[in-house]
Amino acid sequence: MNHAARDVLNHHALRATDGRVRILEALRDAGRPLRVGELHDRLGTDRPDLVTVYRTLDRFVASAIARTVLLADGIRRYEIADQRHQHHLTCTECGRIEPLPFCEFSSLEALALQKHGFRVTDHMLELFGTCRDCAHHPR
Amino acid sequence: MNHAARDVLNHHALRATDGRVRILEALRDAGRPLRVGELHDRLGTDRPDLVTVYRTLDRFVASAIARTVLLADGIRRYEIADQRHQHHLTCTECGRIEPLPFCEFSSLEALALQKHGFRVTDHMLELFGTCRDCAHHPR
DNA sequence: GTTATTGCAAAGCGTTTGCATACCA
DNA sequence: TGGTATGCAAACGCTTTGCAATAAC
Numbered sequence: 001m002n003h004a005a006r007d008v009l010n011h012h013a014l015r016a017t018d019g020r021v022r023i024l025e026a027l028r029d030a031g032r033p034l035r036v037g038e039l040h041d042r043l044g045t046d047r048p049d050l051v052t053v054y055r056t057l058d059r060f061v062a063s064a065i066a067r068t069v070l071l072a073d074g075i076r077r078y079e080i081a082d083q084r085h086q087h088h089l090t091c092t093e094c095g096r097i098e099p100l101p102f103c104e105f106s107s108l109e110a111l112a113l114q115k116h117g118f119r120v121t122d123h124m125l126e127l128f129g130t131c132r133d134c135a136h137h138p139r
Numbered sequence: 140m141n142h143a144a145r146d147v148l149n150h151h152a153l154r155a156t157d158g159r160v161r162i163l164e165a166l167r168d169a170g171r172p173l174r175v176g177e178l179h180d181r182l183g184t185d186r187p188d189l190v191t192v193y194r195t196l197d198r199f200v201a202s203a204i205a206r207t208v209l210l211a212d213g214i215r216r217y218e219i220a221d222q223r224h225q226h227h228l229t230c231t232e233c234g235r236i237e238p239l240p241f242c243e244f245s246s247l248e249a250l251a252l253q254k255h256g257f258r259v260t261d262h263m264l265e266l267f268g269t270c271r272d273c274a275h276h277p278r
Numbered sequence: 279g280t281t282a283t284t285g286c287a288a289a290g291c292g293t294t295t296g297c298a299t300a301c302c303a
Numbered sequence: 304t305g306g307t308a309t310g311c312a313a314a315c316g317c318t319t320t321g322c323a324a325t326a327a328c
Contacts, residue, residue, distance in 0.1 A: 015301085015303075050292095076292095116228060117274065119269045130257070188285050282327075282328090293314105296314090299310080303304105
């Protein structure tokens with residue numbers, strides 16, 4: 001585990017400091033996009049400074065190790081970028097964020113080009129609603 | 140024009156102060172989502188305080204006169220809410236934001252429910268790319 | 279006249295920067 | 304050893320809050 005993280009850092013020509021390894025692992029373990037503060041909280045005792053987390057995440061994004069995720073609340077979150085472009089289901093009851101394993105927009109992008117002369121290079125889609133658990137156990 | 144704005148405010152049980160009328164008109168005239176600072180700048184001389192713009196926009200959102208728009212940069216923007224739920228094309232070259240007059244997601248929402256037990260109540264979609272003008276006049 | 283709204287100042291919060299120290303390669 | 308990364312403190316920008324003065328109804 002530890003080695004894998006170091007390898008990733010080395011591969012991206014980033015010095016494999018203890019802080020970076022732990023930040024990368026925390027991001028990986030989370031399985032969902034994390035806010036900077038959340039990530040910092042997860043680093044446990046003797047953790048790197050919050051400022052270091054900010055700087056490290058910037059580095060990770062610049063190196064395409066991580067990417068930012070933007071949801072409707074306007075808060076920037078980060079996730080590991082080793083998977084394909086991804087969307088999320090955000091439960092408005094409990095706040096849980098679940099990755100959405102599909103992405104079908106070729107028709108929409110074709111429409112944008114036809115009707116607006118707009119060539120789509122990227123898109124953002126987020127769905128909000130009630131997750132299974134909250135539907136079964138309403139508050 | 141002025142009367143129309145006052146009517147809207149009265150209809151929502153908001154006192155029709157000069158500042159609110161001007162903020163509502165500016166939002167209307169913009170034709171695209173505005174940041175708080177942008178909106179404030181557009182209010183011209185003897186304009187209300189920036190704090191008032193913040194408070195007024197909160198009121199407008201609470202009264203469903205306006206709504207917030209969130210794009211990939213994480214900056215909150217506001218637009219008049221008198222039209223249907225809307226998406227945007229954002230040009231990454233010139234920054235222009237263009238409304239997208241369609242929204243087709245029933246199939247996606249059905250899929251989320253089937254596969255994830257997730258009932259979608261809202262969604263956000265933003266497309267990014269190169270607009271017609273920038274494609275014709277590259278920098 | 280009563281209550282909501284405004285301006286001003288200041289606090290808050292998340293994020294960034296400067297700089298000296300500590301660390302990795 | 305040389306250059307990068309870190310911690311700490313402080314600056315920064317956007318947003319919110321407290322409170323007295325003001326204006327709408």
